[in-house]
Amino acid sequence: MMKFTFNKKALLAGFAMTALSVGSQANDAKNLDELLNQLAQGQIAQTEQNKAREAQFVARKSEQDALLKQAVNQRDNQIKLSTELEGQFQDNELALANQTEALNKRLGELKELFGVLQQVAGDTKSKFQNSVISAQISGRDSFLDDFAQSMGSTSKLASIEEIEQLWFELQREMTQSGKIASFEREIVLADGTRTTANVKRVGSFNLVANGKYLEYISETDAVAELVRQPVNRYLDSAKELTNTSNGQVAFALDPTGGSILSLLIQAPSDRERVDQGGPVGYVIIAIGLVGLLIAIERFISLFLIGAKVNRQLKAAKPRDDNPLGRVLKVKEQYPNADTETLELKLSESILREVPKLQSRLTIIKIISVVAPLIGLLGTVTGMINTFQAITLFGTGDPKLMAGGISQALVTTVLGLVVAIPMVFISTLLNTRSKGIINILQQQSAGIIANRSEKGA
Amino acid sequence: MILFIDMMNSIREFLDTGGQVLTVIAAVIALMWLLIFERLAFVLFGYRAMKNNIVNRWFAREERRSWNAEQIRMATVSKASSALNHNIALIQSLVVLCPLLGLLGTVTGMIEVFDVMAISGSGNARSMASGVSRATIPTMAGMVGSLSGVFMVTYFQRYAKRQTELLEDKLLMQH
Numbered sequence: 001m002m003k004f005t006f007n008k009k010a011l012l013a014g015f016a017m018t019a020l021s022v023g024s025q026a027n028d029a030k031n032l033d034e035l036l037n038q039l040a041q042g043q044i045a046q047t048e049q050n051k052a053r054e055a056q057f058v059a060r061k062s063e064q065d066a067l068l069k070q071a072v073n074q075r076d077n078q079i080k081l082s083t084e085l086e087g088q089f090q091d092n093e094l095a096l097a098n099q100t101e102a103l104n105k106r107l108g109e110l111k112e113l114f115g116v117l118q119q120v121a122g123d124t125k126s127k128f129q130n131s132v133i134s135a136q137i138s139g140r141d142s143f144l145d146d147f148a149q150s151m152g153s154t155s156k157l158a159s160i161e162e163i164e165q166l167w168f169e170l171q172r173e174m175t176q177s178g179k180i181a182s183f184e185r186e187i188v189l190a191d192g193t194r195t196t197a198n199v200k201r202v203g204s205f206n207l208v209a210n211g212k213y214l215e216y217i218s219e220t221d222a223v224a225e226l227v228r229q230p231v232n233r234y235l236d237s238a239k240e241l242t243n244t245s246n247g248q249v250a251f252a253l254d255p256t257g258g259s260i261l262s263l264l265i266q267a268p269s270d271r272e273r274v275d276q277g278g279p280v281g282y283v284i285i286a287i288g289l290v291g292l293l294i295a296i297e298r299f300i301s302l303f304l305i306g307a308k309v310n311r312q313l314k315a316a317k318p319r320d321d322n323p324l325g326r327v328l329k330v331k332e333q334y335p336n337a338d339t340e341t342l343e344l345k346l347s348e349s350i351l352r353e354v355p356k357l358q359s360r361l362t363i364i365k366i367i368s369v370v371a372p373l374i375g376l377l378g379t380v381t382g383m384i385n386t387f388q389a390i391t392l393f394g395t396g397d398p399k400l401m402a403g404g405i406s407q408a409l410v411t412t413v414l415g416l417v418v419a420i421p422m423v424f425i426s427t428l429l430n431t432r433s434k435g436i437i438n439i440l441q442q443q444s445a446g447i448i449a450n451r452s453e454k455g456a
Numbered sequence: 457m458i459l460f461i462d463m464m465n466s467i468r469e470f471l472d473t474g475g476q477v478l479t480v481i482a483a484v485i486a487l488m489w490l491l492i493f494e495r496l497a498f499v500l501f502g503y504r505a506m507k508n509n510i511v512n513r514w515f516a517r518e519e520r521r522s523w524n525a526e527q528i529r530m531a532t533v534s535k536a537s538s539a540l541n542h543n544i545a546l547i548q549s550l551v552v553l554c555p556l557l558g559l560l561g562t563v564t565g566m567i568e569v570f571d572v573m574a575i576s577g578s579g580n581a582r583s584m585a586s587g588v589s590r591a592t593i594p595t596m597a598g599m600v601g602s603l604s605g606v607f608m609v610t611y612f613q614r615y616a617k618r619q620t621e622l623l624e625d626k627l628l629m630q631h
Contacts, residue, residue: 445527446532
């Protein structure tokens with residue numbers, strides 16, 4: 001069997017060599033005949049080589065036999081050693097089991113106690129990591145860590161001092177959580193700078209400094225100002241707390257010990273919200289700004305015209321700087337006209353004034369109608385995005401759909417935010433311009449009649 | 457006093473659950489009812505004196521048949537009509553604004569619901585409840601506000617129209 005493998009290997013090696021030599025010679029061959037010639041020569045050389053190898057193998061065979069004998073000897077020795085060691089191991093095992101049993105018997109109820117101590121130490125450690133009291137008293141958890149580890153290993157026993165230390169830490173946490181403490185500490189402000197500030201701690205609930213809420217980050221043992229603070233009403237109570245040293249103050253505390261406050265950071269700001277609206281949102285904002293500018297211009301000019309018309313109503317002489325004055329001048333321009341002609345001339349001059357008073361008011365009206373429509377457009381495009389996300393990723397993850405949905409909703413909001421003031425403004429402007437037109441249309445003739453009667 | 461503080465607290469809580477939009481709606485409704493009360497005061501007390509004054513002045517005229525008289529009559533009626541219609545358009549636009557603001561509240565509330573969904577990643581009904589209440593309370597408030605105003609506005613419009621016609625009938629011309 002062994003011989004056969006040897007032969008096979010030799011054959012394989014020979015074949016590989018032929019292939020190599022043919023490969024190198026084939027490069028020099030000028031034509032096919034020459035190549036064939038070279039191949040034949042190569043075969044002769046190969047057979048010679050193979051014969052030489054076979055002779056070599058036969059010569060080494062006795063050497064291999066000696067090696068084999070040596071290996072078998074070695075194996076027998078090792079087997080003997082192994083059985084010896086196995087016996088020893090079993091003896092040891094037995095002794096160990098006896099010793100452990102004895103230990104357990106002697107430990108008795110202490111074993112349970114150590115288990116409880118380990119569990120309590122672990123629980124307390126994780127509790128201390130989340131507690132804001134650690135901001136005031138640092139380095140408590142390293143002791144607990146060591147303690148829990150030593151309780152976990154069987155080789156070490158807890159000393160009375162260590163157990164009392166655990167009790168002390170638990171009691172201290174409990175006592176401190178009922179107090180409002182004030183201490184100096186380095187804090188990280190919202191812009192990243194570090195300063196030392198007087199921090200007030202409310203039980204185990206909140207940290208407050210300079211009227212701002214703080215959070216305790218256990219990983220870096222740092223106290224940082226919350227990037228986004230709660231609404232002013234709560235901030236005022238925090239400010240009050242920082243400013244008073246004793247006496248009672250109302251304070252808005254986060255009963256979860258900071259986790260509700262930390263969620264504030266995840267809510268997007270107004271700016272980010274507007275950005276969610278996408279291009280449609282920006283178009284709505286642009287339209288709203290245009291409407292606002294027009295409205296401001298109209299408000300100012302209508303206010304000025306209204307004031308001038310009011311002054312004209314009281315004044316005796318018609319003046320050229322206001323619509324009513326220009327209409328009243330018609331009477332002076334045609335002193336000899338009869339009543340019907342005068343009426344025609346009056347209505348003609350009124351018709352000249354009306355477009356000036358009502359110009360651009362339609363644009364505001366249109367904006368108030370169009371803005372919600374564009375918002376609707378944004379809603380539909382947002383929903384298209386959402387459904388695209390659904391076709392790609394399925395409905396499994398609501399987070400993937402959130403982008404499209406927020407675009408849909410934000411554009412609707414923007415549309416309404418623009419439309420609502422525009423409706424209000426357009427009503428105000430319309431009332432004002434209609435008031436002036438009313439004076440022109442229905443009262444100008446009356447005023448003229450009144451004056452002519454008084455003059456007569 | 458304690459009752460008052462209690463009341464203020466519950467109102468504040470209601471406004472908090474409704475969100476910022478509810479505050480705006482409250483302001484709009486307050487403004488609307490302020491204007492409505494001003495109108496009511498005018499209808500009940502101001503207008504009667506004004507009408508008597510106009511009618512007396514008209515009949516104090518010696519001459520009530522010329523073109524001049526006709527124009528003066530028209531001017532008087534239009535002045536009275538504009539006094540009657542004062543602020544009504546504004547009230548009406550506020551009535552229209554209320555449901556629009558309610559809709560705004562609905563959408564902002566829905567945004568909050570989807571924010572919660574995006575953060576928590578699941579449809580936890582309890583965590584979405586605050587958003588849902590912010591979506592529904594403003595809608596309700598907007599509806600209630602506009603309904604409360606609609607009746608008054610219609611009444612004022614009809615009153616102004618009727619009184620204008622009555623005044624026109626009263627100021628008779630001599631033929």
